[in-house]
Amino acid sequence: MEISKLLRPHLLDIKPYSSARDEFEGEARVYLDANENAFGSALEDRWRRYPDPNQKALKRRIGEVKGVPAGNIFLGNGSDEAIDLLIRAFCNPGKDRIIITPPTFGMYEVSAHVNDVGVISVPLIAEDNYSLDLEGIMEAIEPGVKIIFLCSPNNPTGNQLDPEAIITILEKFQGVVVVDEAYIDFSSKPSLLSRLDEFWNLVVLQTFSKAWGLAAMRLGMAFGGKEIIEVLRHIKTPYNISGITQELAIQALDNHEKIVFFVNEIVAQREWLSNELNKLDIVKKVYPSDANFLFVMVEKGHEVYEKLLEKGVVVRDRSQAPHCVDCMRITVGAHEENMILLDSLREMGE
Numbered sequence: 530m531e532i533s534k535l536l537r538p539h540l541l542d543i544k545p546y547s548s549a550r551d552e553f554e555g556e557a558r559v560y561l562d563a564n565e566n567a568f569g570s571a572l573e574d575r576w577r578r579y580p581d582p583n584q585k586a587l588k589r590r591i592g593e594v595k596g597v598p599a600g601n602i603f604l605g606n607g608s609d610e611a612i613d614l615l616i617r618a619f620c621n622p623g624k625d626r627i628i629i630t631p632p633t634f635g636m637y638e639v640s641a642h643v644n645d646v647g648v649i650s651v652p653l654i655a656e657d658n659y660s661l662d663l664e665g666i667m668e669a670i671e672p673g674v675k676i677i678f679l680c681s682p683n684n685p686t687g688n689q690l691d692p693e694a695i696i697t698i699l700e701k702f703q704g705v706v707v708v709d710e711a712y713i714d715f716s717s718k719p720s721l722l723s724r725l726d727e728f729w730n731l732v733v734l735q736t737f738s739k740a741w742g743l744a745a746m747r748l749g750m751a752f753g754g755k756e757i758i759e760v761l762r763h764i765k766t767p768y769n770i771s772g773i774t775q776e777l778a779i780q781a782l783d784n785h786e787k788i789v790f791f792v793n794e795i796v797a798q799r800e801w802l803s804n805e806l807n808k809l810d811i812v813k814k815v816y817p818s819d820a821n822f823l824f825v826m827v828e829k830g831h832e833v834y835e836k837l838l839e840k841g842v843v844v845r846d847r848s849q850a851p852h853c854v855d856c857m858r859i860t861v862g863a864h865e866e867n868m869i870l871l872d873s874l875r876e877m878g879e
């Protein structure tokens with residue numbers, strides 16, 4: 530399958546904006562090409578210049594850590610930007626559609642709606658710990674469906690989706706399959722990143738917002754075949770990743786051993802918290818989690834949420850969302866935070 534048959538036709542010969550930093554690369558005596566301030570900066574002098582629009586140094590470093598060539602990496606202002614650009618690249622407004630598998634991350638649907646792109650929902654199977662409805666997805670595929678968004682481990686249910694089912698979709702679907710792995714660092718099962726070469730239509734999303742502890746930085750990664758990545762590069766805004774982000778992200782990557790420590794702590798707390806929650810009478814079910822949060826079904830979900838708020842404990846109320854009756858999503862906190870949560874829930878049960 531050629532990517533050109535999938536792309537929105539007007540993008541085939543679109544001319545990307547050519548920035549000053551694109552047109553001249555290398556060393557020069559004076560740079561008078563980008564209307565920067567020649568005298569200084571309101572902050573440090575090094576922030577005077579426009580950043581590298583292609584984020585070469587950062588992509589090289591990410592490539593080393595992730596084992597992926599720089600040409601297969603797109604960087605966005607959060608994963609949100611990659612999600613939006615994928616929809617804009619492939620889906621004709623008012624005509625094409627995406628498939629999502631609720632309950633799942635809300636941005637896929639929001640981005641589709643913003644772009645006037647239709648959404649087909651194939652719910653996860655709640656009775657089977659929110660596993661993929663492979664048959665349902667196959668039946669929902671029809672002309673005009675351009676992208677299938679799968680979130681694995683899934684937000685808000687916490688489970689990693691069956692890799693064999695994802696592979697089947699990748700093989701049978703002649704469109705783009707986006708696997709959002711925002712929480713993959715917390716899972717004991719492997720990422721699909723190692724299988725990038727096998728599937729022309731696979732895009733894997735990861736982020737600096739969760740395990741790396743850098744949500745404020747707004748840096749998301751999309752890994753995919755060179756053709757798809759090139760399309761995203763052509764339609765992004767020229768300087769979508771700030772120079773400050775590029776520099777700090779490189780420093781963060783130099784600390785990547787720290788992440789292992791965080792992940793081990795979080796996973797240990799997750800297992801402990803899951804056990805403790807299970808002992809409470811108001812908790813009906815704690816779903817198995819491969820992420821840094823737990824999906825929990827309680828007696829009278831919305832009431833429990835409100836009572837927790839009164840005690841100063843904020844969790845994510847999903848009790849009114851379809852397929853999530855009486856459920857909430859609870860981020861695994863530090864030990865003291867988890868204790869406060871548990872004490873608050875215990876007091877309610879009395």
Ligand SMILES: *Cc1c(COP(=O)(O)O)cnc(C)c1O
Pocket residue numbers: 606607608609610634680684709711735736737738739744747748749
């Ligand atoms: C948190 C999260 C992200 C991260 O989004 P950013 O824009 O990179 O912060 C992506 N996907 C899912 C499913 C998430 O829960």
